[in-house]
Amino acid sequence: MLPILGIIGGVSYHSTIHYYKRINEAYGKAKGGHSSAPIMIDSLDFSIVERCRLAGKWQELANSVLSAALRLERVGCQAIMVASNTLHKFAPLLESRLGIPLLHIGDGIAFELNQRQKQKVLLLGTKLTMDEPFLRQRVESKFEGSILCPDPEEKLELSRIIYEELTQGMIKESSKAFYEAICSKYQELGVDGILMSCTEIGLLIPADEDRFLDSLEAHVSAGVEFLLVSE
Known part of the structure; x- marks a missing residue:
């Protein structure tokens, strides 16, 4: 069974698109043929991320990121990536709560x-x-x-x-x-x-x-x- 890579995206969707494209390009080049990468994306609503950031509601934002990570774990992903440097503020929380690896940027x-x-x-x-x-x-x-x-x-x-x-x-x-x-x-x-x-x-x-x-x-x-x- 192929491993599945979970990506927390949407922050912003412009860069998440680039993540999806570049991972598939590199994976396809390595595997050859018509190969595309086994990926699942949980896309956050960036307006909610921004509201929390501007209001300093870090716990609310942390809970949103953790919920996305746990959803990806529940559906069978073998590792998680957070497609945002800034949201790695919550990496210690994710690493303490997940039963699968966080691929830290x-x-x-x-x-x-x-x-x-x-x-x-x-x-x-x-x-x-x-x-x-x-x-x-x-x-x-x-x-x-x-x-x-x-x-x-x-x-x-x-x-x-x-x-x-x-x-x-x-x-x-x-x-x-x-x-x-x-x-x-x-x-x-x-x-x-x-x-x-x-x-x-x-x-x-x-x-x-x-x-x-x-x-x-x-x-x-x-x-x-x-x-x-x-x-």
């Missing part, structure tokens, strides 16, 4: 950074992801280099672009220019890698250069590897 990121032999990387993402330690500490526990975050004012604008534009499918040249200016600034300060730790950033800046690491792509690789080795 931070583990995939650390693996790819080490593979590329990066030494000092800049973390870009939502303000919550940049401010709180839940992702950075997970990566640092397995990454041999160091992680920097932008200045407070820069964090506000980076996060605004994500929530007001990218999660709604809006791509603006002015926002792309702002992100690229931040990347250039920190590269001049010695950063040798840009960690795109929001699954929507790749919609704005394709990770087509070695300096960029898209967390979504790192997570996808981990998910595909799980499916292939579990067969």
Whole structure:
């Protein structure tokens, strides 16, 4: 029986579509023929996620994420992925309550950074992801280099672009220019890698250069590897 990979998506649906597409592309390439990946997606209502985030109702949001994970486990998934860097705030809760593995996005990121032999990387993402330690500490526990975050004012604008534009499918040249200016600034300060730790950033800046690491792509690789080795 083929293993089934469960994905908690909808945060936002734009990046969830990319998860589905990229996992199937990589799985199909590895398996050949008409193969497509055995996946189940539980898609959260992003408006509820946003309401909880803005109101600071973290317990309500945690319960929603946990409920989605448990639903996927009940229907037979052998592992869970949360298709959002920010929602990995609740990874410890999921790991304590699930009877199946959580494929943590931070583990995939650390693996790819080490593979590329990066030494000092800049973390870009939502303000919550940049401010709180839940992702950075997970990566640092397995990454041999160091992680920097932008200045407070820069964090506000980076996060605004994500929530007001990218999660709604809006791509603006002015926002792309702002992100690229931040990347250039920190590269001049010695950063040798840009960690795109929001699954929507790749919609704005394709990770087509070695300096960029898209967390979504790192997570996808981990998910595909799980499916292939579990067969």
